[in-house]
Amino acid sequence: MKMILRWFPNGDDSVTLQQIKQTPGVTGVATCLPQIPVGEVWPLEVLEALKKEINDAGLEMEVIESVNIHEDIKKGLPEREQYIQNYIKTLENISKVGVKCLCYNFMPVIDWARSDLEHPLADGSTAMAYRHEEVIKMNPATMADVMASKAKGYSLPGWEPERLGAMAQDIEFYKNMSTETYWENMKYFLDAVIPYAEKYDIKMAIHPDDPPWPLYDLPKVITNIENVRKFLSLNESVYNGLTICSGSLGSSLDNDIPEIIKEFSGQGRVHFAHIRNLKHLNEKDFDECAHLSQCGDLDMFEIVKAYHDTDYTGYIRPDHGRMLWGEKARPGYGLYDRALGANYLLGLWEAIGKMKK
């Protein structure tokens, strides 16, 4: 297991590589090139410069999160051929700089959704929150405005301005597409790309849909254990794998996260773990919270133990953190709460390992 933190380059992060390096037990970062428009090839020379910057800080760059998938691939349009070729070229380039794992998602139009990015918690910290009625009352463009207004000037991954322009049109497009066709488009992408992931030795790790239920009549696919089984069966290569995000899947109270980890990590199909906690107010409303079991609904001991028991060798990162101690940062991605989370998870990992001796 390798503990990493997400980090955004080009000055688009309040957290420095030096701060990450000083976080005990953290050996690398999951990073990205947000300046490259979705669908374009990631240039090798830009990747080499990024790798040098990260390595010079004493950290590894083995995980990319994420290379976004062009909407034409998800829609199954003829233009997907070119975008798939570009994706394969990007795989080749990231392999040349030593990347081993690629986290991506296959959510249509809208990436993750929250109704508030700085919801006050009882202890005076703030966290991202989701209120289902508020989200479905907002149209997606309004939500984009809400997201942007609370982002503290940082870019929000998944809410890149270029994807917002065509949002209304894209939502309309999917109204005429069955979920089954959406699955077929996903399989088409996987069958084209996975042989190259094998060739370049990059583990593809799809991130679950967040939240794991339909919004605005858009298809949702990576939402529960049955659908994850279906996804993995679309292409049986071990390179067609998962990012298990405890918070995204855990937003649905029907999902038993330790069971999901045991099944798929046991099969060697989990390559990246996002671990965070959340606290439900009811079935579809929740606040994000500190990582500790006692702060939320998820049992972090059981989650970490499920990875440990299945001899997990992939990457783990604490997921979103709260804003605390006066920190100003991209929502979910401050330093303090994620550093606390990383060390809590490392403590559980150490204790579970030593109890087995």
Ligand SMILES: [Mn+2]
């Ligand atoms: Mn996640």
